[in-house]
Amino acid sequence: MSALDFLRKKNKPLIGLDISSTTIKLLEFSKHGSGYRVENYAVKPLPPNTVVEKNINEPEAVAQVLKALVQSARTKTKDAAVAVSGSSVIxxxxxxxxxxxxxxxxxxxxxxxxxxxxxxxxxxxxxxxxxxxxxxxxxxxxxxxxxxxxENVETRVGVLEVAGLTPKVVDVEAYTMERAFELVREQLDDQDEQVVAILDIGATMTTLSVLVDGKTIYTREQLFGGKQLTEEIQRRYGLSAEEAGLAKKQGGLPDDYETEVLEPFKDAVVQQVTRSLQFFFSSSQYNDVDHIVLAGGVAALEGLAGLIEEKLGTPATVADPFANMSIASRVNSAALSGDAPSLMIAAGLALRGFE
Structure with a gap:
């Protein structure tokens, strides 16, 4: 039996690292009065299949991407926090x-x-x-x-060490999301005693976390994500995975993209959100939630929050953990804003240094 640092308190700045199936995301905060400042932010794509369903298949390849990411961020901080998925934790x-x-x-x-x-x-x-x-x-x-x-912990620890970092915390994604929620909670109406559903829709996985008064009472992971949109763009327009990913972010696709590809995918997201909530309702005392917070890369799709709100009749918000933070001049604030919904896990990990 080895020690695991899910829950212990920290008092030093940490680099928060979210290792997902398609990218590694890096965040570093500093404390300013009662608030925080974004000191470092960087994202690098991972080679295909190096991480599958949140399991690191090729540690050496992931470590090399992480090493390049840390170098590009030019951070002097070497202590780092990383997370394992909720489904791998009892x-x-x-x-x-x-x-x-x-x-x-x-x-x-x-x-x-x-x-x-x-x-x-x-x-x-x-x-x-x-x-x-x-x-x-x-x-x-x-x-x-x-x-x-x-092995889930040791693989992540090994990746960080090869990249020249000191692993200080291995957290659980569900607790990390709960911590990051405190950064967006004040953006919601009627905060006390609220039942809030956070839908983290990534490239391949959707994770539902339900919080009551800021505390997690339910989590569930399902295979669904933005990769399905990328693959449909590839299939329909004859593009490589890299080309399709860029076109999805930057535009330039044919005129029929919105009606033939994007709108059906948004409808599929709404169905996934509905299905995830139904699983929660069927296994709990609750039959409704007060608010839906959308996180993950898919959350940034224009009009998605409005569509979910319209179809489900529940207020929906796109997560922005940096809304009330100052940002260091070296940080690309426009890129940070665009990636904000997908940085909730990294933000929750970076916060571990200030508990």
Missing amino acids: TKLVEMPGDLNDEQMEAYISTEADQYIPYPLEEVALDFDVQGPSQKNPDQVEVLLAACRS
């Missing part, structure tokens, strides 16, 4: 004696964890966080246990 709320210190609790968990974790403990990275007193027994405390296959 979390369990357990009760333990309330009079144990951290070392005693760690020893207790080491002897008791096998009853909660369905893998051999020598193959697992484990962390815990005390949530507070037990409501059932005043002598006990509730402890959040988080476990992940060691």
Whole structure:
């Protein structure tokens, strides 16, 4: 059983690194009064199939892209935070004696964890966080246990080390998204006690996180993403994957693109959002959400939030974690604004340095 730093507090600036199936995104913040400033931001594409469904298949190739990314960002910070996907993590709320210190609790968990974790403990990275007193027994405390296959953690740690970085935090994407939500929460109306659905629609994966009063109560991943739009552009217009990706961002496609390709894809996104929410409603006490926040690269599609709001009758917002931040002069603010919805995970990781 190895140690895993999902939940421990940090007090130094960290580079937040989101390693997705198509890109690596880098963010670095500094603290300014009660707010933050974006000090560094960079994105680099990954070669095809180096990361598949959030699993790193070719660590050396990913490490070389990361190394080039760090060099291009010209950051002096070497400490970094990275995340594993929620589907690779098991979390369990357990009760333990309330009079144990951290070392005693760690020893207790080491002897008791096998009853909660369905893998051999020598193959697992484990962390815990005390949530507070037990409501059932005043002598006990509730402890959040988080476990992940060691290889998922070690692969990411290895990639960072090869790139010349010091891995300080391996977080869970769901907790990272929850942290980043605090940056967009004040942009919503009636913030208290709200049920908010965050739809993170990336290149190949859509992740639904539902938060009640800012705390995650539900997450689910499904295979669906912007790659389907890229592939349809390739097929219809005879372009390479790289050409289709550029055309999707920069324009210049034939006149029928909007009606024949883009609008049907937007309809497919609405169906995916609807389906994801239905899964949540069927497995919880809730039958509605107060607000939908769109994150991920697909969220930036013009008119998508309005279409979802119209079809579902629920207010929808495109995530912008930088709306109330200052931006360093070396940062390309226009590019940052365009990529903002896809930088929620990286933002949540960068925030770990200020807890």
